[in-house]
Amino acid sequence: MSADATTLGGPRSGAADVLVRFARNHAWTLGLFAFLAVLLLFTKYVNSYYNLVSLANTATSVLPLALAAVAQAIIVMAGGIDLSISSQMALVSCFAAILMQAYPGDLTAVGIVILALALGVLLGAINGGLIVLTKVPDIVVTLATFFVWAGFALLVTPKPGGAAADWLKGLVVGSVGTDLLPKALIMLIIVVAAIWIPLSRSRLGLSIYAVGSNRLAAFRSGVAVNRTKFLSYVIGGLVAAFAGLSLTASTGIGTPVPEPTYVLISIAAVVLGGVSLAGGVGGVFGPIVAVVVLQLIRDDMTFMHVDPNLGLVAQGFILIGVLVVGSLVQMRRSRA
């Protein structure tokens, strides 16, 4: 096509155009939502007792995983990946739990929570710093720090133990007002909104997308590439710390050995949630929905009295299936 200036841009957009553009930009998330809706219908069919309250309870159980997915999403958007997320969570979780056991008291617990968050920031900073300074690929660095954080978690507490302050537990257990509004859901919304909304509107947020989308163009546009990558890990570490705290809050203790499937599922949720592994595309909302979808599939397996292991199989299939379809769509689109 010869670049005819007058054919670019087109007529000024009206309300319909805004809607269309919104739909196009968020096509993936909308599709995922549709899938979730279908899944909910299926669940209701399989288990007639399932209702919105049950859905709300699901929110409670996936809180840690949802937060982990958000952390991973932010890092992946900048073009990186973090294989050490689950052990970051374990370390922060144990750290908080042991301290709260040693120094009980509601006020001290506040201080401990703040310390725990700072620890998460530190862990993220070390990850990001190593990646930027040594120029070793993200996968390798975070693979190695996975062990380091897990080791420290074991140092903090060789066996699951510790305690959690009551108010902390109260933040995620139970619901507010009606059963439809579990506290976990509220906490999820508050934490994610507090971090993501300012981030996505800020220059740092734009820089994160820029670096993930095209590192060279970002560099030439004057973006501080290294600093952006570093900060994406720092923020990821902060959110992972929240995830670890939510683990402690919901279980009441700290478990030093990270759940083996956490990392893989966080990556799966991120990809299912529409965040491209190549970076530059996506948001945090999609991965959260994806986490719910994955959990719902597991629940469905239980309701159908199907072997939970087949639930794993199903998750694997869905993950791959979605991506195959996604890439087919991509291939078709790039040919159009």
Added chain:
Amino acid sequence: MTLTATDLLLEATDVSKTYGAVVALDHASLSVQPGEVHALMGANGAGKSTFVKILTGAVTPDTGRIVVRGRERTSHSPAEARRNGLVSVYQEPAVIPDLDIRDNLRLTQTPIEPFRHWLNELGLEDLDLSSLARRLPLAALRIVDLARALALEPDVLLLDEITAALPANLTEPVLRAVQQQGSDRSVIFISHRIIEIAAICDRATVLRNGETVGVVDVTAGSEDTIVELMLGEDTTALGHKKAAGAAVDRGQQTPRISARKLSDGRRLRDATLDLYPGEVLGVVALEDQGQDELFAILSGAERPVSGSLLLDGKAVSYRHPADAIRRGVVFVAADRAEALLMQRSVRENISLPFSARIPQWGWINMGREGRKVDEAVETLQIDARAGAEVRRLSGGNQQKVTIARWVASGVKTMLCFDPTRGIDIRTKNQIYVLLRDLATAGAAILLYTSELKEIQLVCDRAIVIFGGEVVAEMAAAGADEAALLRAAHNLKSDAELPEEAVAGTVAEKAAVEAAVDDTSTRASQP
């Protein structure tokens, strides 16, 4: 208009940069006066782009001093360079594909109103700022990049081949905009189109092999000086004359390749051409006129949306380059980064096509392979001393490796896309000789080149592509630079090129100013 010898706006001295075995810049220097449009010229590979990258912080020099408005300022990042007043617009737009234009502006803290002003000036008033950058055509992105740079009002604006991807109707406003920079700001303008340089530039610094070989005032007649400086004493070496072949009667011959109305649904609209065995057919076009797509289709890398393709008279449809290669149609890419396995050895690169098909996946006969590779290396005179990793070879040698890959197994039909881009003169000549030899031996060669001189040096005839269609065909004899350039812009043979149009206005302006100067000086005389 006289320029008083005020303080220089920009002075770069002793700038050097070496990449491994390649010396990109060798104590080069550049000085720019305020208010001037300064051309930075040199053959491909002379170091222009590296210089720009150093000035604007994208690359750190090994040595060098950069002084802006009297203060020493070496920039270590594009952001820092911007603070120092240096902004560049590269050939590849520095626009983030996954963000819309508005966000791209926010990212670089570009003020919107000036940006919109420049968009209007450059002819893109209708651009919707909420369009995703990925969805805009390349020409639009380059204008956006340029408008963004202009809106920042830098002290020194560096433009690296800004008009390369632009159609004629956008070229003119760009050149005018370059002219309109204030008297305390300057533009460094890289282009290899002498006509453009002559039209809008005041002075020119010429680089050759990484060194500054001359600074010239751009006036009528200085073109020859510039060209001579660019090419050095090898000017005569360029005069490789091909044997003045008698006009071949093509009437009876079946063309090796016959394309009819090929289209890829986007840039290539309707390409029709015939390529005969034993000839070198040149292809000329401005950037992005569909020539990339044409070559991709002919070599099997892409499938056409419509049209037909005949090989030796029989219809063919390729689904993969392997299909074309199997039938003897091979492709030599311009971008060596695209064609070479940089981390692998010369040997692996040359023998790459040998092992591609499943039957060849088995044991390699190292002796036989070694002989074939050595033969090819010798034929092309490749200096493969650094042979363990092709990345370490010089640009010219790298390009020879890409050609050697096909020569090693005998060439029937070769599609060469700008094979001599960025290569030294000596290697260029070697490649020209090779292409002619291949043609004489019966191969059919299609040669796209961005250096118009090559057409008369190497080709028997030439076709010109514009807007996705073949708009002209000429015999080599009549295919001089001016004729080709006119055809490439799709202008009638006597029409004015955009550069000439701008030059005309500039000349008028200068004449008027000179007249005003005269009257005022005369008036002030007692």
Added chain:
Amino acid sequence: MTAATGSIGGRNWLRLATLRNMLRDYPLVPLTVLLILLVVVVQLVQPGTVNANWAANNLRQAAVLAIIAGCQALTMLTGGIDLSVAYVASMSGFVTATFVHQPGGWVLGIVVALTAAALAGLVSGIGVGVFRVHPLIMTLGMGLIVYGFSNVWQLRSLQTGAGVPAELHTLGAGLTFGVIPNDLLVFVPVAVVLILLLRRTGYGRMLYAIGDNPTAARLSGVRAWQVLVVLYAISAVLAAIAGLIQSGLSNTASVTLATPYLLPSIAAAVIGGVSIFGGRGGYSGTIVGALILTVLTGFLSIILPEPWRQIVFGSIVVLVAAAYTRVTGES
């Protein structure tokens, strides 16, 4: 770096660059030096540790890791990765064990295990090669699927019982003449095949080509999907073989037996000089990398309690990778 004089540069520069190039071209040299240094350190810190028995144990253990690391080396050469190896390896050992009391015996079990692995690998390969799904995700998904199916299989076979066949145990754990591990009988041929595959076959060249520059490969007529489908099948079969040996070595059959091998297999390949971006590296380096890691983990488990073991292990991986990147000047 001082200014260049002449067309190549000052003497200092030349030496540095040549050294770098040498290290890039012969990565085995610094690796072997590192291994020897490690062994020396072990002997110094705990005198008497290094003897024939110790060597045999390490070799025996390293053989399993080296085979699984081979899967990573091969896939990483194409710019991919295989996260399903641990689950496939575990599945293989486990399935074989469940056939012990069946007609056909464990031999049939091996056949079934290898076939199942090859099938899983084929699916992964089709996903990566044909549908362009990112290898990380594809193999992750396949891993979960294999893991799930293994668990289901486990439930089905609880009745019939399972046990590691004695022959496998001898193969995996036995020592001939007290010093030569039997599993070398499997490992050495595998290693030879892999090394020759990479260096002397057209297929090996294809792996490097696709990893270095997929565009160039395509333009030269390489159909990447064919190469990749075969690749992931090979990787899965290799993992299955490793799983058999591991099962014999530890005389257990479990669906999670090999999970601890996943991350170390990646580390071994990286340390061994295989670039995660593809296009460079080889199997011989990976073998040394596996040896280094095995000696290291063994050493650490003697002198350090578990937590510190992990911390030091992770730190060393980062250090070695960083040193490698710095020394070879990878960008």
